[in-house]
C-alpha cells in the first residue's frame with residue numbers, strides 16, 4: 001500500500017526542527033512578529049494524529065480547529081493521504097497538524113519515518129473505545145516504538161476516544177486496561193522509558209478540548225512563566241480562576257496553578273462560543289474578524305459568579321471566573337489585567353526576537369535574564385519588572401504601585417523556606433508565594449476519603465469543606481466516580497443519584513421509574529408522578545400546575561373534563577365542573593338556580609316549589625300561599641311552623657284559637673261558628 005503526501009512538492013524537503021520547542025513560532029500580535037520571522041511551513045513543528053481507520057482523527061481536528069459541529073463529522077470521508085493542516089494564520093500556536101490515513105503502512109518504502117518523526121512535537125494516537133481495541137493497541141505499539149527510535153523527545157499522547165458511548169465505570173475500566181496493556185507491550189521490548197499519557201476524549205463534550213489543551217501546554221516552553229503570571233494576576237485581583245485561551249480552538253494554553261474543575265472550564269468554553277457567535281452577528285462587518293482588540297465580555301451568572309473575558313493578543317484571551325463582590329473592584333482588575341497583558345506580550349516578544357536572532361537571545365534581554373533560563377522561557381525576573389506593578393486590593397490605589405514594583409523586582413522567595421522562586425513554579429497562599437514542597441507540606445488538603453495529602457499536582461475535588469483526590473471522589477455504595485455526576489451526601493460518605501434513588505426516592509405510579517431528587521414531580525393523595533407522566537386522561541397532555549379533576553382512577557384537565565364527563569346545568573346546558581346545586585335530580589350552576597318569580601339566586605336560601613318551579617319565600621307567599629284565617633298573613637311553611645286546615649280555611653298553629661276566649665284549639669275539640677271557631681265552653685255559653 002502506498003501513502004500519498006498531501007503536498008507532494010514538500011515531501012522530503014522538511015528542515016530538521018528537532019523537538020517541538022526549538023523554532024517554535026507563535027501567531028504573534030500585530031506588531032509582534034515580522035513576516036520573515038515566522039517559521040516557514042516546512043520547518044513548523046507538528047502534531048501528528050495517528051490511529052486506525054475511523055477512529056476519529058479527522059473529526060478531532062475538524063471539531064477543535066475548524067469549528068465543525070460534532071454531528072457533521074458523521075459525513076467525513078475516510079482520509080486517504082496525509083492531510084497537513086497549517087494553523088499558523090488562524091491560531092496562536094503556530095504548528096501543523098498532520099492527519100494520517102488509518103491504513104498507514106510503516107513498511108511501505110515511501111513512508112519516510114525519519115522525515116516525519118524528526119520535526120514532531122507530539123504524536124497523538126487515537127483509539128476508538130467503542131470498538132475492539134486489540135488491533136489498535138498493536139498499531140499503537142508499532143507506531144510509538146518506531147517514532148521513539150527516530151525522535152525520543154516526542155510527547156506520546158493516547159486519546160481513548162468516543163467515550164461518550166460508555167458508562168462511567170466502563171470508561172475507567174477501559175482506561176485502566178489500555179494503560180496496562182500498552183505499557184506491558186512497551187516493557188516487553190525494553191521501552192519502559194517511553195512515557196505514554198492517556199486521555200478519555202469525545203468530540204461531543206469538552207473533553208477533547210481539555211485533552212488538546214494538555215497536549216499543547218506540554219509543548220509550550222513558556223508555560224511556567226504564563227502560569228506564574230496568571231497566579232500573580234488572580235491573587236492580586238480577587239479572581240478565583242483564570243484561563244489563557246486560544247480563541248480559535250478553545251484550547252487553554254495556560255491557567256493558574258489552582259486545580260481545574262471541569263465545570264469552570266466548560267463555562268469558559270461556552271462563553272467563548274457566545275462571544276464569537278455574537279461578534280459574528282453584530283460585529284463590524286468590514287473588519288471581518290469576530291475577535292479583535294476591543295473584544296471584551298462580561299457574563300453574570302445567577303449564582304453570583306461572574307465570567308470576564310478580555311483580549312490579550314490577536315489570538316489569545318483571558319477568561320476569568322470570579323465572585324460578584326470581587327467584580328465590584330473592576331478598576332483594580334482592569335489595571336492588573338493591563339499589567340498582565342503587557343507582560344504576556346513581552347514574554348512572546350522574547351520568543352520572537354530570539355527567533356529573529358537565529359536562536360540567540362538578543363543583547364537587551366541577556367542582561368536581565370538569568371544564565372540558567374532558556375532562551376524561549378524567560379524566567380521570573382524577566383516579567384517581574386512588568387507584573388511587579390500589579391496591585392492587590394488592599395494596596396489600591398495609586399502610590400503603592402511603585403513601591404510594589406520596586407520590591408517585587410528585588411526578591412521573590414518562598415514565604416516558608418525563603419528559597420528563591422525565580423524560574424520555579426510556585427503557589428500563592430493568602431497572597432504569599434510558596435515553593436511546591438513547602439506548599440505540599442503545609443497547605444495541601446487531606447483527602448477526606450483516603451486521609452492522604454492531596455499534592456499540588458493531583459486533581460482535587462471538594463464538597464463543602466471536604467477535599468478529595470479525584471479518584472477518591474466516589475459513591476460509597478457502587479464506587480462509581482462522582483467527578484461529573486450529581487450526588488447526595490449521606491453521613492460521612494457521598495452517594496450517586498442512582499443509589500440514592502434506589503434507596504430513598506419515590507417511584508412514579510405512571511411509569512414505575514424513580515422520581516430523581518430535584519426533578520419536578522407531582523404528589524396527590526399519597527401518590528407520586530413525574531411531572532411529565534401526570535397526563536390528562538382525555539387529551540393525554542401533561543397537566544402540570546393546572547387544575548385537574550379526579551374521576552374514578554383517572555385525572556382530567558378542566559377542558560377535557562368539561563367536554564367529556566361533566567354534568568350539564570339544567571338551565572343553561574353548559575358543563576358544570578364543580579359546585580352547583582341539585583334540585584329534583586337535576587344539577588344547576590348556583591347562579592342559574594333562581595326564583596321563577598323574581599329571579600334572585602336561590603342557592604343557600606330557603607325556597608319552595610310550585611309544581612316543578614322553585615320560588616323564593618316572598619314570591620311564593622305572594623303568588624300561591626294560603627292566608628291564615630286567624631291573622632290574615634300567608635302560611636308559607638318557613639319559620640311559621642305547622643298549620644291547621646279545616647274545610648276551606650287554614651290557620652298558623654298559634655292562630656288556631658277560640659275566637660272569644662283565645663284558648664288554643666290545637667289538639668282540642670272546636671266548634672265552627674260562621675267565620676269564627678269556638679272552644680266547647682264558649683260554645684255552650686251561647
Ligand SMILES: Nc1nc2c(ncn2[C@@H]2O[C@H](COP(=O)(O)OP(=O)(O)OP(=O)(O)O)[C@@H](O)[C@H]2O)c(=O)[nH]1
Pocket residue numbers: 051052053054055056057058059060070072073074075076077078079080100101102103161162163164165201202203204
Ligand atoms: N460517538 C462518537 N463518534 C465519533 C467521535 N469522533 C468521531 N466520531 C465518528 O467516527 C467516525 C469516523 O471519524 P473520522 O474522523 O472520519 O475517522 P478517521 O480516524 O479520520 O478515519 P480515517 O480517515 O478513515 O482514518 C465518524 O462517523 C465520526 O462522526 C466521538 O467522539 N464520539
